[in-house]
Amino acid sequence: MSDLAMRISDAVNAVGLVDTHEHLLSEDERNRAAHDFGYLFPHYASSDLISAGMPPGLLEAVRATARPVLVERMARIGWIRKPPPMVAPSGADLSLEERWAALEPYWERIRHTGYGTCLRLAIRDLFGVQGLDKTTYQRLSAAIAASRRVGWYRHVLQEKAGIAVSLQDDYRTAVDRALFAPMVRLEHFACATTRGDLRNIEADTDRSVHSLVDLVEAMHAALDRYLFEGAVGIKIGIAYRRSLRFEKVAHADAERTFARLFDHLGEGPSWAEARPLQDYMFHRIIQAAVERDVPIQIHTGLQEGNGNVLENSHPLHLTNLCLEYGRAKFDLFHGGYPFMGELLAMAKNFPNVYLDLCWLYIISPSAGARMLHEAIETVPSNKIFAFGGDFIIPEGAYGHSLMARRIVSRVLAEKVTDGSLTEEDAATLAQRILRENAATLYRLKLDTHGQKPS
Ligand SMILES: [Zn+2]
Structure with missing residues (x-):
């Protein structure tokens, strides 16, 4: 490694990461599985x-x-x-x-x-x-x-991976606040298809739900409770189940679908029947986030598992939301892989779209490096999030963090070598894209989370 590459690598390795996306088991669950x-x-x-x-x-x-x-x-x-x-x-x-x-x-x-x-x-x-x-x-x-011991998470995530804090994607807000900040899911309010689903929402929110207005109010109440409990944003992972195109639906049309939930004996309405209600509720979720100035993470691109419907997750399906909700903060995931060019263009074009490379470096290290090169050239540097581990086991998050640091170091060194960045720029960019941008958007209190120990 050249001296320059070594200095940049040292600067990147010194950054205490803000990891924008994990699904980690609790340490106790992990110790029961390992x-x-x-x-x-x-x-x-x-x-x-x-x-x-x-x-x-x-x-x-x-x-x-x-x-x-x-x-x-x-x-x-x-x-x-x-x-x-x-x-x-x-x-x-x-x-x-x-x-x-x-x-x-x-x-x-x-x-x-x-x-x-x-x-x-x-x-x-x-x-x-x-x-x-x-x-x-x-x-x-x-x-x-x-x-299998108490303290394994602190050892792996903080001492080894140098992660200051991870945004943990879960329905619960009960996470170890020394290591995580919770993101919450609200899609069960949009995807209720049976009376049983509605009963669960009633039990969870301690409210009666007999109309579409009741359902929206229950969603608001749940969101306010999660935010009170410390949630820092909303995560939408619905591209595993349907298209990301959410049409603008009139209240009366969604209400008609809502009323039909009560006709079903458990099997629920078909997708075609349910869609107006889902589309309506996703718009209401975005509106609720905007009213409270809460960022929204959305899964785009490749879905985990085998045999998924890839086109459902194309980021361009979100164009109408990006146009309508100018005050929203959309943190779009996974580099949109393999629709990376489209997502780059969206993050360049829309002030309300942020580019998140979580999961990407392990899908393809070369695609991750290419995309980061292009992102630095096309997207304002305050809107790039360059690391999210996206694992349920901490060992995976560690391996991914190592690959991320290597790739970010290499890309920055290449940019300095070709003259498009100074070495000082490279160090500043590393701090921004690996830590400060996410800390700013999610209003994280990093004073309680130190830099990576040397
Ligand atoms: Zn994920």
Whole structure:
């Protein structure tokens, strides 16, 4: 590495990160799931394994010891609808050796993808084992089992990854405030399709819901309660279930759909019937966020898992919202991958659109580097968020943070070398895109979260 690259890398490594997006298990949940190497495959790399040809039931057997905790969380995020079945014999009946034999041929096919690389970095740095193969899976499993302790999160996220604070995407606001600031979800107010869904909303908000006005008021009450409890923004992850195009719907048309929920005996209306109500409620959620000056994170681009409808998540579907809600703050996720050019143009064009590269570096390190190059050239530097881990396990967030720091360092060094930035500019940009921009938008109190310890 040249002296210049080394100095820039040092500057980037010194930044205490504001991580714009995580779904992490609580430390207690994590410690109940982390028994052996199967714990490392809750999502992402698991999707690559399926894409490589691994039968889904076999994957479930490989991660059998972690499965009860992982499946519950992933269903809540919306990455899976219902737990996939396990093949017989069940994973719990298989020895560690048999489970390794089941994984090995598929791991061999994916260990060099971005997801595989991220895991290999975490394995090396957190468990002191060089990679995952037939000579290491037993030692790695023993190291994972030995890591189940109070304080593992602080060690991995703060000491190793240098993350000052992470925005945690969850329905609950009950997160460890020393490490996380909560983002809340409101889409269950838009996607209520049965009387049971409405009863749950009534129970959760302690209000009666008999009209569309009642439903909107319940959503407002829930949002106000979450904000009072410390939520710093709203997350919308609905692109896993439908298109991001939210039409402007008249109250009367949405009310008609709402009334029909009571006709159904549990199966709920069809998507075509439900859409006016959903579209109406998403507009009301955006309006509620604008009234309270709360940022809105929206998933765009690739969905986690296998076999999704990619065009549903195209960021250009959001154009009407960006045009209508000039005072909104839309934090658009994942670089829009693979619709990156479109998202860059939106962040350049709309003052209310922010560009968030969370998840991107592990989908493709090269695409992440390319996009960051283009973003620095096209998007005002206050609107770029250059890191979000997007994992349910902290080890993944660590591996991703390492890749992010490397990529940001490399891109900034290339920009200094080609003369488009000074070295001082590069250091300032690193602080902004890895920390200050997100801290400003989400009004985080970073005085309680230090810089990365050297
Ligand atoms: Zn996510």
